Amino acid sequence: MSLDRIIFRDQSSLWLSPKTQRHLVSVVMSVPGLLSSAARSLSLPCPAAGLLCSRLLVQPSFTTRRNMTSKRKMDHLERTASNSRQSPLYPAQVCGIINESETVRRLRIAVHPNFSFKAGQWVDFFIPGVEKVGGFSMCSSPCLLQQEGVIELAVKYTQHPPAHWVHTVCEVGSQVAMRVGGDFFFDPAPSDPPVDLLLVAGGVGINPLYSILLHAADLQHLNQSSGSVDYNIGSAHLCYSAKNTHELLFQSSITEVCRDFPDKFSCDFHVTQQSPDADPRVQPFINRGRITEEELRARVDPQRTLCYLCGPPPMIEGISKTLMDFGLSKDRILFEKWW
CATH class of the missing domain: 3.40.50.80 (Nucleotide-binding domain of ferredoxin-NADP reductase (FNR) module)
Structure with a gap:
């Protein structure tokens, strides 16, 4: 079973299972006053802490790759346990919703000032009252985040609880929590080769x-x-x-x-x-x-x-x-x- 660790302000720590993580996030987001301080008080290091997440153009041999063999459908946290993740879990709020197609809904989400990501990465998507954790790729540019403090997610309708929530319950003002992860990204430096x-x-x-x-x-x-x-x-x-x-x-x-x-x-x-x-x-x-x-x-x-x-x-x-x-x-x- 994959375990994760929560680090408190005094640097003491406690190892948690993914199920316990989900319960903790639900509690934090359901208590008035706690949501606004969640990003300051919670730090959830990724299971793959210590792995290098280098730019491919600089050090291609260090880029994490997954086995090409298709596997059974797994829970998002289980499937991505070996991927790099940022430590902080940030509170966020839905500030816009549009129907991108008949089956896909696009969310515009206002995020914490310290939130950052690289083009191509995804988020662990925690929803109050929903046990399952979603995994959705950003479909916006890091430039939009820098200019407006928002990101966008486009979610296809399925019966999977997080996606179903996006299409049937989510509304402007809905509060969630997100953590950035993924080794699939494009983040070149000016010194990188053509x-x-x-x-x-x-x-x-x-x-x-x-x-x-x-x-x-x-x-x-x-x-x-x-x-x-x-x-x-x-x-x-x-x-x-x-x-x-x-x-x-x-x-x-x-x-x-x-x-x-x-x-x-x-x-x-x-x-x-x-x-x-x-x-x-x-x-x-x-x-x-x-x-x-x-x-x-x-x-x-x-x-x-x-x-x-x-x-x-x-x-x-x-x-x-x-x-x-x-x-x-x-x-x-x-x-x-x-x-």
């Missing part, structure tokens, strides 16, 4: 890749505003597959980014069921059928390409093998599996 990004998403696997795409665009804007090439991002191409055009999340925003940087950013949407009422502005980017080997081959340069994959395990496993067949080394392929 890189071309290949982002491959399936379904709601777009969430962390959308965050990475927005972050790459923000860095390009920073390069333009400074008049120099501070960040060595050569290009970024997104391959995004969904059942139909209605399930292509963030489609207008993605194509807008590509139009902002036509010589740098590009995207291809793939749908297995074409919809006749697709947005005319998005239509030129839509392809019928799944992502092809030819499309991937055209985007792979073994020396420059850095690939991020997120989607169903069979998709991730198949595309990872294809990319390695094209000469892309394992340490340049990062992946996240969520179901």
Whole structure:
């Protein structure tokens, strides 16, 4: 059983099971006055404390990778026990809700001033009165957090208690608690070598890749505003597959980014069921059928390409093998599996 530790202000400590953690968070958030001080009084180090979470571009051999074999569906805390996590557990409040599609709800969440994350990471999502802990990737850029003090999560409807709560109970003003985790992120430094990004998403696997795409665009804007090439991002191409055009999340925003940087950013949407009422502005980017080997081959340069994959395990496993067949080394392929 995975254990975690709570550190009190006097530095004394107590080891807790995930179930006890969930109960403690529920108690803290249900007592008036405690929620506002939760971030100051609680510190929950990750089970993987001591593991290095280095930037891939600097030290690729230190990047934590998961076994490519699909496993049984597990509880989020159990499934991610070996991942790096930040220590603090922060209180947060839902400040906006929109329906991104018929099955996906996007939350805008105001967070604690000390909250921080890297593009591609996720949060442990604690909900008062809900025993299960959610695991949701940020779909916003770190720049939005810096400018407005908020993050965004896009959650697909399922019967899993945290997702079900988002769609049936959550409202503006709802209070939650969150802790950042994950070894799947894009966080380049100005001194890092040039890189071309290949982002491959399936379904709601777009969430962390959308965050990475927005972050790459923000860095390009920073390069333009400074008049120099501070960040060595050569290009970024997104391959995004969904059942139909209605399930292509963030489609207008993605194509807008590509139009902002036509010589740098590009995207291809793939749908297995074409919809006749697709947005005319998005239509030129839509392809019928799944992502092809030819499309991937055209985007792979073994020396420059850095690939991020997120989607169903069979998709991730198949595309990872294809990319390695094209000469892309394992340490340049990062992946996240969520179901």
